[in-house]
Amino acid sequence: MLPNVLNYYEKTEEVNRLKRIESELEMFRTRDILSRYLPPAPAVILDVGGGPAVHSFWLAAQHYEVHLVDIVPIHIDQAHAAEKREGKLASITLGDARELKFGEATVDAVVMLGPLYHLTRRNDRIKALREAHRVLRPGGMLLAGAISRYIPIVKVLTRDMLNERTMAVATQTACTGQHRPDPDLDFFTTAFFHHPRGLEKEIRLVGFRRCTTLAVEGPARLLGEQFSERWAQPQTRQWILDTTRNLEADRSLLGVSGHMISIARKP
Numbered sequence: 001m002l003p004n005v006l007n008y009y010e011k012t013e014e015v016n017r018l019k020r021i022e023s024e025l026e027m028f029r030t031r032d033i034l035s036r037y038l039p040p041a042p043a044v045i046l047d048v049g050g051g052p053a054v055h056s057f058w059l060a061a062q063h064y065e066v067h068l069v070d071i072v073p074i075h076i077d078q079a080h081a082a083e084k085r086e087g088k089l090a091s092i093t094l095g096d097a098r099e100l101k102f103g104e105a106t107v108d109a110v111v112m113l114g115p116l117y118h119l120t121r122r123n124d125r126i127k128a129l130r131e132a133h134r135v136l137r138p139g140g141m142l143l144a145g146a147i148s149r150y151i152p153i154v155k156v157l158t159r160d161m162l163n164e165r166t167m168a169v170a171t172q173t174a175c176t177g178q179h180r181p182d183p184d185l186d187f188f189t190t191a192f193f194h195h196p197r198g199l200e201k202e203i204r205l206v207g208f209r210r211c212t213t214l215a216v217e218g219p220a221r222l223l224g225e226q227f228s229e230r231w232a233q234p235q236t237r238q239w240i241l242d243t244t245r246n247l248e249a250d251r252s253l254l255g256v257s258g259h260m261i262s263i264a265r266k267p
Contacts, residue, residue, distance in 0.1 A: 005118055008189035009072045015052040015082075021228050026259060029216045029244060030113070030145075031058060037143060037263045038064075039108050044090075046107045046135060048097045048128075049114035052078035057086040059111075067107070069095040071115075097128035102135045110136055113145035113261070120178060120192045122202070129206045136266040142208055144262045149177045149193035150255040151221075158224030161186070196254040199262050208264035215257035218244035222256065 018027040034055070038045065041063040047056045050068045052075045060066045067090050068079055076094045083089065095101055097115035110132040119125045132142050152170035156162055165182055173179045173193055181187030200211045220240050223230055230236045247253055254260055 002118075002120075002190055004183075005189050005191075006072060009051075010074055014075065015054065015078050018054055021231060025217050025220055025227075025231065025240065025244070027054075028241065029218075029248075030055065030259070030261070032245065033214055033216070033248075033261050033263075034059070034111065034143060035062075037141060038111075039141060043108035044106070046100070046102065046110045046132075048100070048110055048112045048132065049118070050079075050111065051075045051114060053082060053086075053089065053092070055111065055113070056089055057082065060087060060089055065090045067091045067093070067102070069093050069097070069100065071096055098124055098131060099127075100131045100135055104134050105137045105140075107135050107140065108137055109141040109143065111143050113143075116144055116199070116202075117147045117191045117193060120190065125192070125202055126206060129203060129208075133206050133208060133266055138266060140266045142203065142262075142264045142266070144199070144203060144264070145216075146194040146199045146260050146262070147188075147191065148255050148257055148260060149173050149179075149195055151193065151258045152179070152187065154221060154256055154258075155187075158222060194260070196251070196260060199260065203262055203264050207266070209267050211262055211264040212249065213254060213260050213262045214248040215244070215250070215254050216248075216259035216261060217257050218247050219253055219256050220244055221258055 017023050042065055044065045045059055047066055047068045050056050050070055053068050056066045056068045070076055079092045115128050116125050152173045156166045156170050169181050177193050179191040179193050196213050200213055203211050
């Protein structure tokens with residue numbers, strides 16, 4: 001992993017990110033999608049790039065056999081520490097999505113919600129997807145997350161951030177997928193942001209079939225700085241959740257969703 005990406009996660013409390021009100025929609029929607037598309041428990045789930053195991057522990061509580069792999073040492077330490085209050089995972093391993101230490105056809109599902117946008121070179125993303133395909137049993141499911149390349153444009157428009165520097169970052173990301181923010185701007189770290197068709201093309205290239213892509217947050221982030229206030233109101237919150245789920249497969253809206261999840265099956 002690039003040094004600046006590792007530095008980003010050492011300084012960012014990823015373990016608490018999904019607990020913040022501005023991230024709750026992402027958490028709820030991600031778990032809604034996982035609960036509908038994962039095979040039934042007690043299937044064996046490999047959570048690749050699962051960070052400090054926020055989703056891993058939730059899946060384990062649903063009686064899955066969950067193995068966590070992450071490349072960031074502090075995330076592994078946090079996952080081990082959390083076992084004291086959350087319960088044991090089947091395994092917690094420091095490792096690379098491009099070279100998984102699991103045997104061929106040994107897991108029922110691979111959840112890969114982080115690696116693809118931290119692998120900025122296409123060859124590396126293909127390696128990670130090939131590894132997911134290798135470790136899956138026939139008929140196994142891949143749930144792969146990505147960030148939309150258009151989300152920086154949404155951000156600068158909805159948060160009144162239009163200036164020469166932010167517009168340059170947003171334009172480059174939209175055109176190339178390569179996200180290279182200035183360190184002092186309020187953007188994510190170095191990453192690759194996908195076009196929905198490009199994400200599906202990479203997944204199909206390694207042999208997966210029946211690939212479909214769903215929006216996680218959908219258009220809700222168009223609320224901009226008003227999101228937290230509207231999310232805190234029960235009636236508005238439920239409407240956002242219902243609308244996001246109803247529109248999750250609408251191809252014309254995928255680009256405005258911060259995150260996407262592609263679901264595919266190994267033949």
